[in-house]
Amino acid sequence: MTFLNPAVLFGLAAAAIPILLHFFNLRKLQIIDFSTLAFLKELQKTRIRRLKLTQLLLLALRVLIVVCAVLAFARPTIPTAFPGLGAKAKSSVVIVLDNSFSMELADERGVRMKQAKEAALRIIRSLGEGDEAALVQMANLDDRRYFEFTRDFGSLSEAVQNLPVAYTTGKLESALRLASSVLVKARNINQEIFIITDNQTNILSDDPGAQRDSATIFPKSAALTIVPIGEDSKAGEKNLSVDSLHLLTRIFEAGKPVEVEARVRNSGKEDVKDVIVSLVMNGERVAQRTVNIPAGETRTVAIAAAAPEIADGKTASRLVRCMVEVEGDVLEADNRRHFGFALPPKPRIAIIGTDEETSLLALALRSGNIVSSLSVLPPEALSAMALNDVDAVMLVNLPRFSASDVSRLQAFVQEGGGVFIFGGNRSDGENYNTGILSALKFGAVSSSDYTQTASASGGEAEFTMVEKAHPLFSGVFKGDNADSKRLVESPRFLRALPLQRNGLTAQALIELPDGVFLAESKLGTGKALYCAAPPFTGWSNFPVTGIFAPIVFRAASYLTASASAASDAVVGQSVTILLSGKLPKGAALNVTDPANAVSVRQAVQMPSGAVLSLEGGVQQPGVYAISTDAGGKQDAILHTLAVNAPASESIMTTFSGNEMTTALARFVPEKDQIRVMSDYRKASIEALRTSTGTELWRVFLLGAVLAAIAEMLVARRVAAGT
Numbered sequence: 001m002t003f004l005n006p007a008v009l010f011g012l013a014a015a016a017i018p019i020l021l022h023f024f025n026l027r028k029l030q031i032i033d034f035s036t037l038a039f040l041k042e043l044q045k046t047r048i049r050r051l052k053l054t055q056l057l058l059l060a061l062r063v064l065i066v067v068c069a070v071l072a073f074a075r076p077t078i079p080t081a082f083p084g085l086g087a088k089a090k091s092s093v094v095i096v097l098d099n100s101f102s103m104e105l106a107d108e109r110g111v112r113m114k115q116a117k118e119a120a121l122r123i124i125r126s127l128g129e130g131d132e133a134a135l136v137q138m139a140n141l142d143d144r145r146y147f148e149f150t151r152d153f154g155s156l157s158e159a160v161q162n163l164p165v166a167y168t169t170g171k172l173e174s175a176l177r178l179a180s181s182v183l184v185k186a187r188n189i190n191q192e193i194f195i196i197t198d199n200q201t202n203i204l205s206d207d208p209g210a211q212r213d214s215a216t217i218f219p220k221s222a223a224l225t226i227v228p229i230g231e232d233s234k235a236g237e238k239n240l241s242v243d244s245l246h247l248l249t250r251i252f253e254a255g256k257p258v259e260v261e262a263r264v265r266n267s268g269k270e271d272v273k274d275v276i277v278s279l280v281m282n283g284e285r286v287a288q289r290t291v292n293i294p295a296g297e298t299r300t301v302a303i304a305a306a307a308p309e310i311a312d313g314k315t316a317s318r319l320v321r322c323m324v325e326v327e328g329d330v331l332e333a334d335n336r337r338h339f340g341f342a343l344p345p346k347p348r349i350a351i352i353g354t355d356e357e358t359s360l361l362a363l364a365l366r367s368g369n370i371v372s373s374l375s376v377l378p379p380e381a382l383s384a385m386a387l388n389d390v391d392a393v394m395l396v397n398l399p400r401f402s403a404s405d406v407s408r409l410q411a412f413v414q415e416g417g418g419v420f421i422f423g424g425n426r427s428d429g430e431n432y433n434t435g436i437l438s439a440l441k442f443g444a445v446s447s448s449d450y451t452q453t454a455s456a457s458g459g460e461a462e463f464t465m466v467e468k469a470h471p472l473f474s475g476v477f478k479g480d481n482a483d484s485k486r487l488v489e490s491p492r493f494l495r496a497l498p499l500q501r502n503g504l505t506a507q508a509l510i511e512l513p514d515g516v517f518l519a520e521s522k523l524g525t526g527k528a529l530y531c532a533a534p535p536f537t538g539w540s541n542f543p544v545t546g547i548f549a550p551i552v553f554r555a556a557s558y559l560t561a562s563a564s565a566a567s568d569a570v571v572g573q574s575v576t577i578l579l580s581g582k583l584p585k586g587a588a589l590n591v592t593d594p595a596n597a598v599s600v601r602q603a604v605q606m607p608s609g610a611v612l613s614l615e616g617g618v619q620q621p622g623v624y625a626i627s628t629d630a631g632g633k634q635d636a637i638l639h640t641l642a643v644n645a646p647a648s649e650s651i652m653t654t655f656s657g658n659e660m661t662t663a664l665a666r667f668v669p670e671k672d673q674i675r676v677m678s679d680y681r682k683a684s685i686e687a688l689r690t691s692t693g694t695e696l697w698r699v700f701l702l703g704a705v706l707a708a709i710a711e712m713l714v715a716r717r718v719a720a721g722t
Contacts, residue, residue: 011070018062054714061711068704076696090130092149092186094179095120098197098229099163100139100170101333102649105198107233113165115229116196119680120160123194124153134182135159138170138197140572140619141178149185167333167621167645168572170203176667180217191222194683195664198229199655202648204663217667224667224674226660227683239267240275240326241334241650243298247566250471251557252307252320252341253370259304260339262324266293267652276327279303281320310343318343318637321594321623334650338594340566340623342637346372347418347560348389352382353396357424360543361396361535364552371556387412391560397424397534400431410439414524418559423497424534440528441521443504445497462490465511470520472509472554491533491542493517498532506530518551527559566640571621575614579603579626579638589638594622618643 097120103113120135127133133156135146146159176193183191197203218224241264248259260279266272271294279287286305293299303324310318320343325336349371351358362376377385379398382405387393393409401409413419421436423445433444466473498515499506510518517532533542535552542548569575589601589612603610612626624641655663657676665671677683 064707072700090188091190092188093133098138105331119683138175139166172203196227242337243647339642340640347391350375350390392418394420413526416525419528442506460492493540495539496532572617579610592625
């Protein structure tokens, strides 16, 4: 026997009150023998014995009244059912509801989330007076509004009806541990956990939030009832999903192509032909491809379209929200995957060099319409110019760099600026090696012949290697590295000032037979490029070949683009973003969500840059933008964050009822504590009560009433006899 209110048992001490009163009412009389009363004494003996027995009976009845009343309030229960003996035991019910987005799948009975809600509502409607219930969301464990037991079943039903689908994976083990912590506060003997789910196998996959210090989390008094949704349906066998995206484009420019590869999965058991894959930018479908996908396989689809133009130069229009989607099927939520990027503002470029040596470079930049401002300054202007007024500087055939110039250019790059150095016939190799090339971590050029021959044989030289995977050359070269010089017109070099391969500390992008023609160095949050030939004829035909303009155009964008402008995350995942550069002190960051709602956050300034933490994760799929209102150079979109639902939700492999029972067996002491309800439309607590227990409080309350009636009758009879 179990007592649901064991604290009331202390009231049994009150049973001593009638006993104490009984003894206090006894009178110790002095016995005096008197001869004339001897006959009378003999007559009263029998009556006195009867009176004592009656008083003892009254004492027993009064004690019984107290004991039965206390036991009734202590709510004694027995684990078996005895119809007619007492009331059916009340229940404490925890409903664990799977609201992961796989529950949005539509089958023969409708949307599975709607079926799950119907099952939960049936359980709530079957509860009666004295029952209590709580709700645990399997895919949104942080929402604990209905985590505590309640007897307001109307509000609980409304909460179930309004429960949204979460774009995260259900975490069954963590949900069951929460349910276990709720049951600790249960006030009823029957403890029921209803698990309403589509039995997708990923709900029992590794959950980093789950604790595994003890496998058994429920006592013997608890029962787990699995309510499977869509168990016999074949709808999940016809699902298409976009599992992942790979953005091929690294430098984004308005009007220029943006290329992305999408992996599209066919989870069904039948081949699907002519699947339409679309690319959407800012809500507009801009490109389409078709693909055939065999059953159970995945295909990679490359799709591209031009980036939109920036409207009126506004910061907000620089954000481009994109997604790749497939045509609708039984599960809409996994038919699309998001990515985004920010179109950078046109850079402010300064060219330092003589007019004759910079004319072709300036002409190329102006004709491409890729800069917002372009200044051409003489070599002596470098020491006096304000570097903070430009985004990048191009230094053409400068003879020497002073120590002050080197220090300023090094700091400029470290803080996010861009530098492009062109070597030439007037370049002092020794000054370059000990100054600017060392400070920007390029390595060294040959100090023996500052205008050395480009090839070891003394003839004309061409490119021997091009790092075509680098963002600077994305879409420029086709074919493999071995064929690059045959597929692209390579300049012919009579002379050059290449970096030496020995001791090279930068990344080689293009090589010549005897050194590195083009190299990149990253310093702090900025970038620098070194080119071994000047942008004018004489040493080579480099400025008049087809490769010159693409390198110049892309260098202008690449040198001024943020190094960490975009990242990806999964819904519900905590996110930490490293922002390039230093923010103004006290600058607030605006986080714009996919619905364009803005929240203000503060970043933590670290030596490597500003760090923004979005603790608790982001709950909606889509593209988020991080920007600042500080003004000046930073007044732009600093970072884009693409948030997508987990791809595992699209794989519709499920447990059968028996497999689910086996999987949950480790959480309970005995396997028979787990049951499977075959039809969610019959979900009800009433079907389970007969096997769970009986409350005996009514029996003891009736005993107290009967004892009180008997005491009253006996007391009245005693009073009438006296």
